[in-house]
Amino acid sequence: MSPTLFPTSVAGSLPKPAWLAETQKLWPAWQASGPALAAAKRDATLLSIKEQEDAGLDIITDGEQSRQHFVHGFLEQVEGIDFTRKVKMGIRNNRYDAMVPVVAGKLRLTGRVHATEARLLRAHTTRRTKFTLPGPMTIVDTLADEYYGDRKTLAFAFADLLNQEARGLQQDGIDIIQFDEPAFNVYMEDAATWGVEALHQAIDGLTCTTAVHICYGYGIEANITWKQSLGEQWRQYEQIFPALAASRINQVSLECVNSHVPPNLMALLEGKDVMVGVIDVANNRIETKEEVAATIAAALQFVPKERLFPCTNCGLAPMPREIAQAKLQALAAGARLACTAV
Numbered sequence: 001m002s003p004t005l006f007p008t009s010v011a012g013s014l015p016k017p018a019w020l021a022e023t024q025k026l027w028p029a030w031q032a033s034g035p036a037l038a039a040a041k042r043d044a045t046l047l048s049i050k051e052q053e054d055a056g057l058d059i060i061t062d063g064e065q066s067r068q069h070f071v072h073g074f075l076e077q078v079e080g081i082d083f084t085r086k087v088k089m090g091i092r093n094n095r096y097d098a099m100v101p102v103v104a105g106k107l108r109l110t111g112r113v114h115a116t117e118a119r120l121l122r123a124h125t126t127r128r129t130k131f132t133l134p135g136p137m138t139i140v141d142t143l144a145d146e147y148y149g150d151r152k153t154l155a156f157a158f159a160d161l162l163n164q165e166a167r168g169l170q171q172d173g174i175d176i177i178q179f180d181e182p183a184f185n186v187y188m189e190d191a192a193t194w195g196v197e198a199l200h201q202a203i204d205g206l207t208c209t210t211a212v213h214i215c216y217g218y219g220i221e222a223n224i225t226w227k228q229s230l231g232e233q234w235r236q237y238e239q240i241f242p243a244l245a246a247s248r249i250n251q252v253s254l255e256c257v258n259s260h261v262p263p264n265l266m267a268l269l270e271g272k273d274v275m276v277g278v279i280d281v282a283n284n285r286i287e288t289k290e291e292v293a294a295t296i297a298a299a300l301q302f303v304p305k306e307r308l309f310p311c312t313n314c315g316l317a318p319m320p321r322e323i324a325q326a327k328l329q330a331l332a333a334g335a336r337l338a339c340t341a342v
């Protein structure tokens with residue numbers, strides 16, 4: 001039985017089966033193409049739903065099985081982006097290089113991006129559903145621009161497209177729409193001055209629950225090295241949480257366990273639901289349910305119990321699949337244990 005308190009979910013992606021895509025990679029190559037790939041994506045989405053339910057999660061996602069990468073999956077339906085011309089770019093303030101496509105003309109959505117996965121998700125679970133989209137600022141930080149000329153203008157152009165897709169997802173019956181904005185933790189001033197406004201444009205007119213996920217990145221080598229350079233206390237959230245607390249976004253997903261984020265920064269999110277990262281995605285050790293419950297208990301000092309949503313620190317896409325599954329079970333078991341203690 002799922003607990004009434006502490007509803008659990010993943011922050012975003014889950015590993016893909018080996019028959020769908022290369023494993024343990026951030027930009028994996030698909031193992032098929034055309035109709036065979038479309039069928040494989042559907043099958044993997046159904047499996048992912050089943051595995052999240054079996055682990056005991058309360059809020060179910062599509063596991064991002066249909067997108068190669070959390071940003072570029074959305075971009076594939078955007079006209080104005082030249083995917084034939086990828087350039088090498090240092091992203092997240094030059095933390096690591098990526099091969100990124102180029103914005104070469106006016107942006108326009110050619111149709112629905114995630115209707116297939118969203119409708120599959122809604123049709124195959126009776127639990128609450130969450131769907132993730134990349135945030136405008138993070139999109140802008142993950143491609144090259146030769147048309148709009150400045151990041152803010154480009155971000156607002158993307159916010160319009162995201163809004164179109166988000167309205168479609170809401171119509172498909174999705175309960176929570178989450179925007180992933182790891183770039184907020186890198187460009188804190190821009191995040192507070194226009195990043196949150198771009199999110200407002202992306203959620204315009206939505207009546208479903210809205211969320212933003214802000215983390216310190218996937219558990220890949222470049223991110224682990226970067227985190228080691230951030231010092232004893234990671235205070236990036238301190239600069240952006242006040243703007244989010246004042247925003248119209250309902251939920252904030254943050255990194256917590258094994259991070260150097262001072263837990264009291266969560267108190268800056270007063271009035272918001274807080275998705276607290278209680279599962280580390282940067283190592284393969286499976287948390288015990290007692291550890292998960294202890295992280296929840298620590299967060300309860302700063303987040304009211306009705307507003308605490310245990311979550312993973314970030315997506316689990318690059319992890320071994322069996323490790324990810326065991327971590328999901330630990331997440332659900334730890335939340336249940338925490339319920340018995342309050």
Ligand code: ZN
Pocket residue numbers: 011182213214215216217218313314315
């Ligand atoms: Zn993340």
